[in-house]
Amino acid sequence: MRSFLYQRATDPNMAVQLLSAAAAADDPLTQAAAQPLAGGTTLIDLMKLDVMRPTAIVDINPLAQGWSAIETGGESLRLGALAKMSDVAAHSEIERNYPVIANSLKLAASAQLRNMATLGGNVMQRTRCSYFRDISYENCNKRNPGSGCAAMDGVNRMHAVLGTSDRCIATYPGDLAQALIALDAAVEITGKSGSRSIAFAELHKPPGTTPEIETTLQPGELISAFSIPGRWPRSVYLKARDRQSYEFALSSAAVALDLQDGVIRDARVAIGGVATVPWRARETEALLKSQKFDDGLAERAADAAFADAKARQHNGFKIALGKRVVARALAQAATMEIRS
Ligand SMILES: Cc1cc2nc3c(=O)[nH]c(=O)nc-3n(C[C@H](O)[C@H](O)[C@H](O)COP(=O)(O)OP(=O)(O)OC[C@H]3O[C@@H](n4cnc5c(N)ncnc54)[C@H](O)[C@@H]3O)c2cc1C
Ligand code: SF4
Numbered sequence: 001m002r003s004f005l006y007q008r009a010t011d012p013n014m015a016v017q018l019l020s021a022a023a024a025a026d027d028p029l030t031q032a033a034a035q036p037l038a039g040g041t042t043l044i045d046l047m048k049l050d051v052m053r054p055t056a057i058v059d060i061n062p063l064a065q066g067w068s069a070i071e072t073g074g075e076s077l078r079l080g081a082l083a084k085m086s087d088v089a090a091h092s093e094i095e096r097n098y099p100v101i102a103n104s105l106k107l108a109a110s111a112q113l114r115n116m117a118t119l120g121g122n123v124m125q126r127t128r129c130s131y132f133r134d135i136s137y138e139n140c141n142k143r144n145p146g147s148g149c150a151a152m153d154g155v156n157r158m159h160a161v162l163g164t165s166d167r168c169i170a171t172y173p174g175d176l177a178q179a180l181i182a183l184d185a186a187v188e189i190t191g192k193s194g195s196r197s198i199a200f201a202e203l204h205k206p207p208g209t210t211p212e213i214e215t216t217l218q219p220g221e222l223i224s225a226f227s228i229p230g231r232w233p234r235s236v237y238l239k240a241r242d243r244q245s246y247e248f249a250l251s252s253a254a255v256a257l258d259l260q261d262g263v264i265r266d267a268r269v270a271i272g273g274v275a276t277v278p279w280r281a282r283e284t285e286a287l288l289k290s291q292k293f294d295d296g297l298a299e300r301a302a303d304a305a306f307a308d309a310k311a312r313q314h315n316g317f318k319i320a321l322g323k324r325v326v327a328r329a330l331a332q333a334a335t336m337e338i339r340s
Contacts, residue, residue, distance in 0.1 A: 002047075005056040012067075012190050012224065015060050020192055020220030022056035031212055032219050036060045038082060038121035041113050046126065050135050051143060060222065067224055068118075072097070077228040081120030085176075086111070088119060098228065100179045100235035100254050107239045108175040110246040120223040122176050123203065124215070128248055129159065129170035141167045142211040157314040158250070161322075162275035164310060168211035170276060172204060177278035178254040179237055182270040183228045191221040200226065204277040232256040232268075233338050238329040240273070240321055249273030251322040253329035257288075264288045269330075271305055274322045281305035284326065293334040295327070302326035 005022075009015030015036065022034030034056040037043055046052040060067075064082045071078040072093040079088060088094060089105035109117065131137045131150040139148035151159055151169055159169045177200070185200040203215050217223070235256035241247040251273045258266035267288035269281040283304040291297050302323040309319045 002050075002053060004047075004054055006059065007056065008059045008062055010062045012063060012222070015058055015063065015222060016190060016192055016220050018056070018058045019222070022058075034058060034219075036222055039084075039113075039117040040121075041109075041117045042121060042125045046133070049133055051133055052126075069225075070094070075230060077101075077231075079119055079226045079228075081223040081225055082118050085109070085114040085117045085119065085122060089114065097231045097233050098179075098183070098235065100182065100232060100237045100256055101176070101228075103237040104175040104179040104239075104252075104254060107237060107252075108246075113246070119176065119226065122174050123180070123200075124223070125174050126214070127170035128173045130155070132170060142170060142207070142214075145210070145212045152312065155314060156312040158248075159312060159315050160274060160276045161306070161309040161311050161315060161318050162271075162279055163206045163277055165207045165209065165211070165276075167209055168207035168276065169312060170207070170211070171273060172275060172277050173248050173273075174278075175237070175239065175249060175252060175272060177204070178252060178270040178272040179235075180226060180228070181278045181280050182235075182254040182256055182268040183230070183232055184268070185226050185228045187223055188225040188227065189217065189221050190224045191218060195224070197227075200278075201280060206277050234259060234333055234336060235268075236329050236333040236336065238325055238332065240325050251318055251325045253322075253326045255326075255329040255333045257293075257330075257333045259293065259334060262292050264291055264293055264334075269301075269305065269326065271322060271326060274306075274309070274318050281326070283307060288330070293330075295331060298327040298330040298334075299323070301330065 019034045035054040037057045037059045067080040067082040069080045085105045095102045137150045139150040160171045180200045186197050239249045239252040254270045256268040267285045269284045271279045284301045287301045306319050
């Protein structure tokens with residue numbers, strides 16, 4: 001491992017100052033010379049692999065007292081960025097009113113990782129593309145801009161079918177992000193000039209011509225919290241993976257329905273494991289609204305989610321699999337028992 005400067009930030013201003021001081025002005029946060037350290041379960045791995053080479057680490061764990069709150073009650077939810085995945089997953093009000101969030105976390109990683117890992121770190125984790133994570137491959141536009149993409153004609157079974165570009169076809173790997181995007185979450189961001197809030201849907205950037213720029217965070221900025229409007233007790237997270245023990249999604253769906261007398265008043269659908277960014281399936285949602293739920297409708301709506309999918313040599317199966325996951329998640333949400 002390379003040597004680096006380790007600093008502990010004792011308040012948000014200090015964290016932002018330390019990160020800004022070490023970051024080069026034009027570095028995207030995910031490549032920056034200075035990286036915030038939360039649970040470390042992704043960052044330290046990538047540093048050991050020499051994929052990420054920060055010269056400075058700013059430990060933000062001392063901010064946990066203010067940034068790990070889980071605020072429930074009323075008609076909204078606010079989650080601190082340093083809340084542990086395991087604490088949020090096991091929170092009784094989140095299990096009752098936002099099961100899509102609780103289940104996306106329970107199905108992510110292993111129990112040990114969830115005890116260590118934070119929500120902010122989870123949404124900022126980097127792709128699991130094996131060519132990205134192995135520096136013996138030169139050709140990776142995300143790691144080494146302009147070098148090409150080894151996955152295009154390589155082993156691309158795990159790669160994306162939606163939101164790809166001719167520069168990068170890597171999937172966004174996390175689970176929580178799909179639940180957040182389906183529920184119209186907002187992200188609170190702390191930076192040099194104070195706080196700002198953006199829609200979670202604006203956080204991740206599709207690869208386009210600059211796959212190395214993965215988020216809209218600026219150097220020195222930190223995620224401090226997520227907020228979710230409304231309550232969604234009729235919501236489901238379904239994940240298909242190669243094995244039942246901890247594993248990343250081949251395909252997943254986050255579904256939230258507002259259903260009255262069998263008719264869908266509102267539908268939220270996001271899909272994971274198949275796209276370069278957390279993917280909101282707007283066409284699917286439009287098809288479902290104001291319709292009476294039945295299995296045929298679920299299948300037509302699932303087809304719509306993949307209408308623009310583009311398969312590579314080894315990942316065509318993800319289109320058929322993804323449609324089934326969406327249709328099954330819709331059926332589960334429509335028929336689930338709501339706890340009062
Ligand atoms: C074996 C294994 C299996 C896994 N399986 C899954 C899975 O199935 N599903 C899934 O979703 N995840 C999975 N993960 C990923 C795991 O969930 C993430 O490693 C974890 O959530 C990251 O959180 P952390 O707090 O440890 O982040 P860190 O490793 O500390 O940080 C990750 C990145 O986010 C940045 N960061 C951290 N906090 C902030 C913040 N507040 N603001 C801005 N940037 C920040 C860091 O600088 C770093 O770049 C798996 C990981 C492993 C090792
Ligand atoms: S898919 Fe993206 S991350 Fe993977 S090798 Fe190609 S450019 Fe790199």
